[in-house]
Amino acid sequence: MFDGRGLRFIGRAVAALLVAGFVLSGAGASAASPKGKKLAAADDFGYPQVRLINERIRLAWKDYGIKPSKPATDGEWCRRVHLDILGRIPSQKELVAYVGSTESDKRAKLVADLLFSEKYTEEYARNMTTIWTNVLIGRSGGTERNSLTSRPGLQKYLRDSFAREKPYDRMVEELISATGSNTPGAPNFNGAVNFLTMKLEDNGAQATAKTAQVFMGLQVQCTQCHNHPFNEWKQRKFWEMNAFFRQTAALRSFNPGTRDITGVQLIDQDFAGEGGNPEEAEVYYELRNGLLKVAYPVFVDGSSISRSGFLEDANRRGELAKMVAGSEFTQKAIVNRTWAHFMGYGFTKPIDDMGPHNPATHPVLVEELGKELRKHSYNLKELMRWIVLSEAYSLSSRTTSGNTADDPLLGETPKFSHFYLRQMRAEELYESLLVATQAQNASGSYEQQEDTKREWLRQFVIAFGNDEGIEATTFNGTIPQALMMFNGSLVKRAVSTDKGGFLWNIAHGDLSNTKKINFLFESALARTPTKNEVGIANKLLVARKGDATAALQDLWWAVLNSNEFIINH
Amino acid sequence: MKNPTGMSRRHFMKHMAGASAMTIPALTLGQTIRANAQTLKKNNKSAIMLWMSGGPSTMDIWDLKPGAVTGGPFSPISTSGDVQICEHLPMTAKQMHNMAIIRSMSTREADHTRGRYYMHTGYVPNPNVEHPSYGAVVSHELIDQRQGSLEIPPFVAVGGGSVGPGFLGMAWAPFAVNSNGRVRNLDMKIDDKRLMQRMATLRLIEDGFIKQNRxxxxxxxxxxxxxxxxxxxxxxxQAFKVEQEPEPVRERYGATNFGRGCLMARRLVEAGVPFVEVDLGGWDMHTGIHSTLADTKLPELDRAMSALYEDLEQRGLLQDTAIMWMGEFSRTPNINGNAGRDHWARAWSVTVGGAGMNGGIAIGATNDDGTRVDTQPYSSQDVMASVCKSLGISLDTTFTSLSGRPMKIANGGKVIKELFA
Known part of the structure; x- marks a missing residue:
């Protein structure tokens, strides 16, 4: 995977060496400036894109008179980069290897490793698949009775795409234009169809709205019925976009003699137009005053295609897919989405509403990163590398008097002068618990493991009972989540003291008591315990009358239930 | 609510926390504390929101237009109040003396997410502030009435997620449960002493992290x-356990999720919970609206909602309990090509009742085809202000958002006078 990157990599290594020592050793690194003095230049690891980010972010600090936090510790940085790229915390072994390394370019190396080494391909693909499944069909998509969506089908497609490093623009094009069967194993299977299979009702209103929102960061659902007062999108635009989806149909197949759906085929077919003239296949929509208007396929930038509804003249959805994939909106939207994933907040809030009524906090940065991504063939891993190597991503989550005001919770726009706390997603918690208890290689195929996880995740989903599939999660830091962490089966398994299990092995291993405690803290919190924490651990040992396994169980339970564990910091 | 040592349970728990990490408390949660009996305070105010997720067509339910092109097939029937409602709500009709229909709602949010937010908070969505929802506001204001006796969350959402606590903080977040009343993962199955030792250890780690200004x-x-x-x-x-109710009672509410949810709401109010929201989804009827309403949705609503009013009234609780019925918006007077109705916020109805508000009346009116409000229009804020007044919450109450901005309760809405005249 490094073939062809060799030369550039050497260049970077040299650049990294030049700044070695103060950049990579955690405390005292680049951004920590002596009081009152100018900030030293932030390391860019030889990437002009990292430099661009650093410069633009610092510009806003200067404008707002904000001073950045100190850099995060090695352990904190290592933990967050694992969580954000792989969707899980580092194992104790990975942590110790990174923190203990004295290599000057260890940060860039770890990022390259997590993103590009084959060892991590599956985990990276799984994490991105989880995230994108939720974006494309929601947390409950495919779990409805007689659903037209195959969640495993979409996941198979996504996993394959991310594992093969498919360029993002191609993925967008495929998701919008896909035809074929939605279910794995069916002839003509194409998992990508699952983005749209359930969005075609009401003449494809959802397909129209979600395509614009997810890929282009444009919220158009309100303009379906009227010109929105706060949104420059007009009703006409919605229906012009909608016209692209009118050749598309989802054909269900049933279990013979029942109404149970066994699979769905997404197909394109000739569209006669609502006026009945396929040469000029039109779509009607109604203004609020009752006036009926006509729309033909026209893209947001005004490009139009043939009005014919015959597939041989124009495959409308295919044309749309190409235009969306190549659109500037799309390149900005993916930058914003990726940035928000790593930094906790995007350049707009919400991240998928980037219309002119909702300006970005760092407009030049979104614009420029979008162009860079396009230049790099829409390789998302490159974009991720630039972001995680940036100064902003490397900062501590501990605020100082110089940046307490930089808190989006206070209604301020994010300035990224410290790392913003966020709770792990339910999927991240699940995977992290497996890694922390060395259970990640448990028995069962990939699909079986995913099924088990899916079953567990279902308890947190709340659907809102409308046609747009809007939903929420109770895995949001409230009591049901705390109860699950206190007493649920997953944590119960993690703190089990069964013979031969994780805790039992530690308790019965050769490590000294101190080292055993260290091991637990490193496994879950990426740090060693404080004096007080060691003290209370010893008290637990007394309380458990010398039963080390039981005492470690109590300690482990407390560690896993702590804010420090569940929060990405 | 005192245990023998003169310490309330809450203080006891605080004490446990303060006993801190370094000395692991050897105390146990004795039976005396666990056995704290319920004492229902009769003058406790509460509110129940019946949330109709998806946007119910109120001109088919509360404000019928028989004969109008837009009117749909349903006929109005007379009720125990001075109003007529849909023929498919015969049991509710007998409770209308307890309920007021506000027929002149006029709002601007016709998108699910925005409408949901607006109707729950009284504010339109704003990217820089998260406003607290009804349940957070009401429970925050009424919790002091409970004098520390409430050990379960003050804001419970049954069968849906409601809307969050915004800047009031996660402590006022809705506690979301299913209508079957089973709360998962309640029991750690270890003795209290060991539980407390685990908690002491946990608090030590938590405190260390908190002190680092993150x-x-x-x-x-x-x-x-x-x-x-x-x-x-x-x-x-125990309040969550609807299955403890006698069979006839459960049947009166209906063997549906919404029915069980309404029954649970009554039990929770009795236990002292200040705010309960019960969710009934599936109103987003873009196609085939009238058959769905007549065959499933309205019968389910009718049974449960009428049972809730009747039951609360019989138990003498209705005078202290406000009940609201609303969705994020309503549906177009125009019936679309798929025999459905689309989103419509300009002219619609909500109902309120209990807590001393006038019943049996309709407030405001829409025009002949239901497309427009002909009288003084009312907003989410106005309904919220009226509900707060009924609960004895001062409308001068002002919150401070996290950024220090003062925010008037109910967004400065005006009390709807007819409810209190």
Whole structure:
């Protein structure tokens, strides 16, 4: 995977060496400036894109008179980069290897490793698949009775795409234009169809709205019925976009003699137009005053295609897919989405509403990163590398008097002068618990493991009972989540003291008591315990009358239930 | 609510926390504390929101237009109040003397997410502030009436997620449960002493992290831990168990999720919970609206809603309990090509009742085809202000958002006079 990157990599290594020592050793690194003095230049690891980010972010600090936090510790940085790229915390072994390394370019190396080494391909693909499944069909998509969506089908497609490093623009094009069967194993299977299979009702209103929102960061659902007062999108635009989806149909197949759906085929077919003239296949929509208007396929930038509804003249959805994939909106939207994933907040809030009524906090940065991504063939891993190597991503989550005001919770726009706390997603918690208890290689195929996880995740989903599939999660830091962490089966398994299990092995291993405690803290919190924490651990040992396994169980339970564990910091 | 040592349970728990990490408390949660009996305070005010997720067509339910092109097939029937409602709500008709229909709602949010937010908070969505929802506001204002006796969450959402606490903080977040009343993961199955030792260890780690100035999320987490422990050790959790109700009562509410949810709401109000929201989804009827309404949705609503009013009235609780019925918006007077109705916020109805508000009346009116409000229009804020007034919450109450901005309760809405005249 490094073939062809060799030369550039050497260049970077040299650049990294030049700044070695103060950049990579955690405390005292680049951004920590002596009081009152100018900030030293932030390391860019030889990437002009990292430099661009650093410069633009610092510009806003200067404008707002904000001073950045100190850099995060090695352990904190290592933990967050694992969580954000792989969707899980580092194992104790990975942590110790990174923190203990004295290599000057260890940060860039770890990022390259997590993103590009084959060892991590599956985990990276799984994490991105989880995230994108939720974006494309929601947390409950495919779990409805007689659903037209195959969640495993979409996941198979996504996993394959991310594992093969498919360029993002191609993925967008495929998701919008896909035809074929939605279910794995069916002839003509194409998992990508699952983005749209359930969005075609009401003449494809959802397909129209979600395509614009997810890929282009444009919220158009309100303009379906009227010109929105706060949104420059007009009703006409919605229906012009909608016209692209009118050749598309989802054909269900049933279990013979029942109404149970066994699979769905997404197909394109000739569209006669609502006026009945396929040469000029039109779509009607109604203004609020009752006036009926006509729309033909026209893209947001005004490009139009043939009005014919015959597939041989124009495959409308295919044309749309190409235009969306190549659109500037799309390149900005993916930058914003990726940035928000790593930094906790995007350049707009919400991240998928980037219309002119909702300006970005760092407009030049979104614009420029979008162009860079396009230049790099829409390789998302490159974009991720630039972001995680940036100064902003490397900062501590501990605020100082110089940046307490930089808190989006206070209604301020994010300035990224410290790392913003966020709770792990339910999927991240699940995977992290497996890694922390060395259970990640448990028995069962990939699909079986995913099924088990899916079953567990279902308890947190709340659907809102409308046609747009809007939903929420109770895995949001409230009591049901705390109860699950206190007493649920997953944590119960993690703190089990069964013979031969994780805790039992530690308790019965050769490590000294101190080292055993260290091991637990490193496994879950990426740090060693404080004096007080060691003290209370010893008290637990007394309380458990010398039963080390039981005492470690109590300690482990407390560690896993702590804010420090569940929060990405 | 005192245990023999003169310490309330809440203080006891605090004491446990303060006993800190370095000396692991050897205390146990004795039976005396667990056995704290319920004492229902008769003058406790409460509110129940019946949330109709998806946007119900109110001109087919509360404000019929028989004969109009837009009117649809349903006929109006007379009720125990001075109003007529849909023929498919015969049981509710007998409760209308307890309920007022506000027929002149006029709002601007016709998108699910925005409408949901607006109707729950009284504010339109704003990217820079998260406003607290009804349940957070009401429970925040009424909790002092409970004098520390409530051990379960003050804001419960049954069968839906409601809307969050915004800047009031996670402590006022809705506690979301299913209508079957089973709360998962309640029991750790270890003795109290060991549980307390685990908690002491946990608090030590939590405190260390909080002291490092990493922000609100770390503090919120610690607060939720305390609430969770309270709830795990509380007898008030019995309130969730609707299956303890006699069979005829359960049947009166209906063997549906919404029916069980309404019954649970009554039990929770009796246990002292200030705000309960019960969710009935599936109103987003873009196709085939009238058959769905007549065959499933309205019968389910009718049974449960009428039972709730009747039951609360019989138990003498209705005078202290406000009940609201609303969705995020309503549906177009125009019936579309798929025999459905689309989103419509300009002219629609909500109902309120109980807590001393006037019943049996319709307030305001729409025009002949239901497309427009002909009288003084009312907003989400106005309904919220009226409900707050009925609960004895001062409308001068002002919150401070996290950024220090003062925010008037109910967004400065005006009380709807007819409800109190």
């Amino acid at each position: 922000g609100q999320a770390a503090k919120d987490h610690a607060e939720i831990l305390n609430k969770t422990l309270n709830l795990m050790t509380s007898d008030q959790m």
